[in-house]
Amino acid sequence: MEKRKDFSDLKREVIDVGNCTLCGGCVSTCRLLDLGYLSTDFSEGRPVISEGQQCPIDCGYCYYQCPRVEAPELREGLEELYEVVSKDNEIREACQEGGGAFLSLLASALADVIVEGCITVADKGDLTPEVRVAMNKAALIENAGGTYGYAATLTGIADAILNYGLWSVALAGTPCQMAAYETMLAVGRGTHNAHDFSSNVRLRIGLLCQGAYSYDALLNDYLERERGIPIDEITNLDIQEDGLHVYAGEKELLHAGFEEIADYKREGCKICEDFIGQFSDISVGHIGSPAGKSTVIIHTDFGKEVFESALHWDFIEAKPLDKSGADLIHRLQQEKKAAGMAEKARRKKK
Numbered sequence: 001m002e003k004r005k006d007f008s009d010l011k012r013e014v015i016d017v018g019n020c021t022l023c024g025g026c027v028s029t030c031r032l033l034d035l036g037y038l039s040t041d042f043s044e045g046r047p048v049i050s051e052g053q054q055c056p057i058d059c060g061y062c063y064y065q066c067p068r069v070e071a072p073e074l075r076e077g078l079e080e081l082y083e084v085v086s087k088d089n090e091i092r093e094a095c096q097e098g099g100g101a102f103l104s105l106l107a108s109a110l111a112d113v114i115v116e117g118c119i120t121v122a123d124k125g126d127l128t129p130e131v132r133v134a135m136n137k138a139a140l141i142e143n144a145g146g147t148y149g150y151a152a153t154l155t156g157i158a159d160a161i162l163n164y165g166l167w168s169v170a171l172a173g174t175p176c177q178m179a180a181y182e183t184m185l186a187v188g189r190g191t192h193n194a195h196d197f198s199s200n201v202r203l204r205i206g207l208l209c210q211g212a213y214s215y216d217a218l219l220n221d222y223l224e225r226e227r228g229i230p231i232d233e234i235t236n237l238d239i240q241e242d243g244l245h246v247y248a249g250e251k252e253l254l255h256a257g258f259e260e261i262a263d264y265k266r267e268g269c270k271i272c273e274d275f276i277g278q279f280s281d282i283s284v285g286h287i288g289s290p291a292g293k294s295t296v297i298i299h300t301d302f303g304k305e306v307f308e309s310a311l312h313w314d315f316i317e318a319k320p321l322d323k324s325g326a327d328l329i330h331r332l333q334q335e336k337k338a339a340g341m342a343e344k345a346r347r348k349k350k
């Protein structure tokens with residue numbers, strides 16, 4: 001019988017070679033989850049096991065859960081694109097740069113009791129992310145502004161189920177986090193999952209993602225040392241279709257193109273092929289739509305039900321995305337796929 005792989009294999013094959021996305025899937029499926037044995041180290045940007053500990057023999061749930069060990073299988077689905085704006089004043093005020101569709105879809109799913117809680121990411125106040133569970137619109141608004149690309153969002157599934165006792169939750173996150181949950185679904189049906197959380201995530205809302213950056217390096221090495229911007233002045237870092245925008249309140253302090261910040265991109269993002277969140281029910285972002293509006297892509301029949309419910313209950317208004325917006329979305333998906341495949345091939349040759 002083939003030997004079961006474990007955390008040492010995950011570390012060697014995925015983490016040490018820079019393929020980890022920091023999705024948190026391995027942490028939330030660790031057999032010793034209750035003991036906090038496996039956790040994510042934000043400053044190192046990787047999962048780590050508690051110092052001096054040894055994994056039990058024949059364990060390895062973490063290894064088989066990882067979407068970078070084996071990518072999940074893509075299902076063919078819908079692809080409907082809309083330009084959306086929130087009809088909720090409080091949400092619109094909290095999401096000035098986009099159309100507020102992301103929070104409005106989550107708020108609608110909570111109000112319609114499609115889910116009992118939403119796994120979201122808040123900014124701890126120093127631009128570092130914290131995974132939280134929001135159970136009402138006020139909590140969603142309070143948590144708005146967190147950086148999903150650098151948060152181990154799947155750890156929120158364990159939190160929502162074990163600590164909050166929820167049966168049905170919405171997972172909001174990046175395409176890699178949606179892929180990690182897809183892997184959790186697949187292994188949840190088999191024997192490689194210590195905790196079967198695979199029936200509790202009812203709705204997946206993904207974010208369009210062009211890449212996540214190493215925050216310590218971006219803030220300290222690039223923005224403070226190279227560009228002379230004091231970190232304590234910065235209130236928001238936003239990645240848009242033309243690169244990084246840095247703000248102090250309403251004032252834009254800096255715009256840097258992608259080439260200029262390429263060195264700070266996380267290694268795990270350089271092999272990523274998914275811009276549109278293909279494993280989500282619905283994806284949302286502000287690329288492709290006019291300022292103040294959100295682009296929404298519906299991928300599944302269930303996603304369409306949730307979207308229509310949000311329209312019905314007046315959380316959002318929508319119209320089909322125009323051709324130039326749709327073309328931009330498709331071009332960015334193709335470019336990201338090509339860049340990810342090229343980098344994978346380059347790493348294989350090494």
Ligand code: SF4
Pocket residue numbers: 006007029030031032037038049055056059060061062063
């Ligand atoms: S799932 Fe098992 S092998 Fe993986 S880190 Fe946890 S205890 Fe170790």
Ligand code: SF4
Pocket residue numbers: 010014015019020021022023024025026027047065066067068069180
């Ligand atoms: S990609 Fe996700 S599951 Fe794989 S090692 Fe990194 S955090 Fe763990």
Ligand code: SF4
Pocket residue numbers: 021149150174175176177209210211212268269270272273274
């Ligand atoms: S670029 Fe890919 S791996 Fe990186 S945060 Fe976005 S979806 Fe995840």
